[in-house]
Amino acid sequence: xxxxxxxxxxxxxxxxxxxxxxxxxxxxxxxxxxxxxxxxxxxxxxxxxxxxxxxxxxxxxxxxxxxxxxxxxxxxxxxxxxxxxxxxxxxxxxxxxxxxxxxxxxxxxxxxxxxxxxxxxxxxxxxxxxxxxxxxxxxxxxxxxxxxxxxxxxxxxxxxxxxxxxxxxxxxxxxxxxxxxxxxxxxxxxxxxxxxxxxxxxxxxxxxxxxxxxxxxxxxxxxxxxxxxxxxxxxxxxxxxxxxxxxxxxxxxxxxxxxxxxxxxxxxxxxxxxxxxxxxxxxxxxxxxxxxxxxxxxxxxxxxxxxxxxxxxxxxxxxxxxxxxxxxxxxxxxxxxxxxxxxxxxxxxxxxxxxxxxxxxxxxxxxxxxxxxxxxxxxxxxxxxxxxxxxxxxxxxxxxxxxxxxxxxxxxxxxxxxxxxxxxxxxxxxxxxx
Numbered sequence: 001x002x003x004x005x006x007x008x009x010x011x012x013x014x015x016x017x018x019x020x021x022x023x024x025x026x027x028x029x030x031x032x033x034x035x036x037x038x039x040x041x042x043x044x045x046x047x048x049x050x051x052x053x054x055x056x057x058x059x060x061x062x063x064x065x066x067x068x069x070x071x072x073x074x075x076x077x078x079x080x081x082x083x084x085x086x087x088x089x090x091x092x093x094x095x096x097x098x099x100x101x102x103x104x105x106x107x108x109x110x111x112x113x114x115x116x117x118x119x120x121x122x123x124x125x126x127x128x129x130x131x132x133x134x135x136x137x138x139x140x141x142x143x144x145x146x147x148x149x150x151x152x153x154x155x156x157x158x159x160x161x162x163x164x165x166x167x168x169x170x171x172x173x174x175x176x177x178x179x180x181x182x183x184x185x186x187x188x189x190x191x192x193x194x195x196x197x198x199x200x201x202x203x204x205x206x207x208x209x210x211x212x213x214x215x216x217x218x219x220x221x222x223x224x225x226x227x228x229x230x231x232x233x234x235x236x237x238x239x240x241x242x243x244x245x246x247x248x249x250x251x252x253x254x255x256x257x258x259x260x261x262x263x264x265x266x267x268x269x270x271x272x273x274x275x276x277x278x279x280x281x282x283x284x285x286x287x288x289x290x291x292x293x294x295x296x297x298x299x300x301x302x303x304x305x306x307x308x309x310x311x312x313x314x315x316x317x318x319x320x321x322x323x324x325x326x327x328x329x330x331x332x333x334x335x336x337x338x339x340x341x342x343x344x345x346x347x348x349x350x351x352x353x354x355x356x357x358x359x360x361x362x363x364x365x366x367x368x369x370x371x372x373x374x375x376x377x378x379x380x381x382x383x384x385x386x387x388x389x390x391x392x393x394x395x396x397x398x399x400x401x402x403x404x405x406x407x408x409x410x411x412x413x414x415x416x417x418x419x420x421x422x423x424x425x426x427x428x429x430x431x432x433x434x
Contacts, residue, residue: 005140009128009189013121013137014144016185020084021145023178025152026171027091030159034168039097052104054357060111061353067116068123068346069205075194076123076342081183083117088179094172115353119346126333126341127192132272138329139268146260153253195339206340207347212396213335214347219392220328221351222385223281225378226288226321228359230256230314234295236368241299244306252314259318267319268326274334274397278390280327284320285386291316292379296372324386331389335396 005014035049071079090110097103129137155174159167207213235249271277294313298306328348336344366374 021148023175025149026156029156056107064115064346068119068342071342080120084183092176122345123342224355277330284323289379296375
């Protein structure tokens with residue numbers, strides 16, 4: 001399967017994604033040790049660092065909506081560039097932390113810029129890519145993201161091997177530089193016309209009043225509890241509850257990364273509308289239930305039996321992840337008004353920091369502490385959320401049909417037409433270089 005999307009705007013977006021995911025891969029591998037061993041030297045405890053990061057992601061989740069609305073009003077390309085620079089500056093600022101107050105401030109800036117950048121990039125994609133191809137392009141971007149994270153994680157592994165202050169500082173410098181490079185790449189894209197405040201006759205932060213979309217976002221946040229599953233809960237489960245060798249932790253991570261790289265585009269091919277998207281989410285949760293059962297079975301039997309069960313669980317988990325991702329992308333864009341994509345994507349994106357903040361605590365208590373019954377409960381939670389997504393999407397669709405203005409806003413129509421013309425011009429003839 002090709003990882004790169006078609007030439008034109010999608011390929012430039014993929015290049016921007018790849019540039020900062022390389023640094024992020026190294027960052028994710030080394031950040032915990034950097035915070036505890038390097039920053040901790042100045043007197044910060046692991047508890048203080050954990051609380052600070054939790055607070056930072058809580059702040060980031062709140063600021064995603066207004067920053068997404070800013071992208072709508074001021075233009076998503078300029079906003080995305082500024083937020084990429086802000087993210088890089090925040091990462092580089094971690095190199096000079098000398099007090100807890102500065103650590104909190106920098107962590108909040110980092111999380112805020114990250115959440116805002118995600119919303120602005122989604123709004124930029126919506127302005128440059130036609131609605132019928134967004135999910136497929138997002139699948140390409142997800143494959144690119146995983147490729148970058150894999151290479152970055154390998155670089156982070158070198159830093160862990162040296163285990164020195166200088167090695168960890170190099171990783172943070174790399175991540176900061178990668179976001180600055182991302183900003184430069186984004187400048188290669190054409191500007192998307194901003195939408196004037198109040199376009200369409202809706203309030204400035206209308207998403208906060210959209211109850212059906214809020215329910216869809218909440219259900220998606222529940223489904224995103226799979227994010228800390230493979231990075232935290234499964235490693236702890238393997239070490240504390242199974243006879244499988246510890247190297248299975250890295251093996252399952254590699255399996256997940258390669259699976260997404262190879263098959264995310266294919267998995268997204270069948271998701272073309274709200275009906276197929278809701279069906280993909282529902283199907284993913286059935287698979288997640290089977291995955292949870294396989295992980296639970298790994299607690300019984302020999303190391304060989306445990307390893308086999310873990311691999312089966314991981315394979316099912318990555319299939320469910322790809323289907324759920326494709327379905328949620330389609331749902332989040334299709335239910336967002338064309339003139340408010342930024343703020344709606346900012347709100348939908350709050351599921352990521354919420355899962356990162358609450359997921360480790362919930363999954364640790366449910367799986368590591370409770371054991372096998374906890375896996376079955378978790379599978380039931382995924383199943384309930386997945387089957388509730390269909391009715392929630394239909395409610396949101398009906399609500400949009402009732403509240404939509406049959407006469408499209410002139411500014412919105414002009415912006416959409418301009419963006420479509422821009423995409424056509426950038427794409428060039430078939431086979432041209434991006």
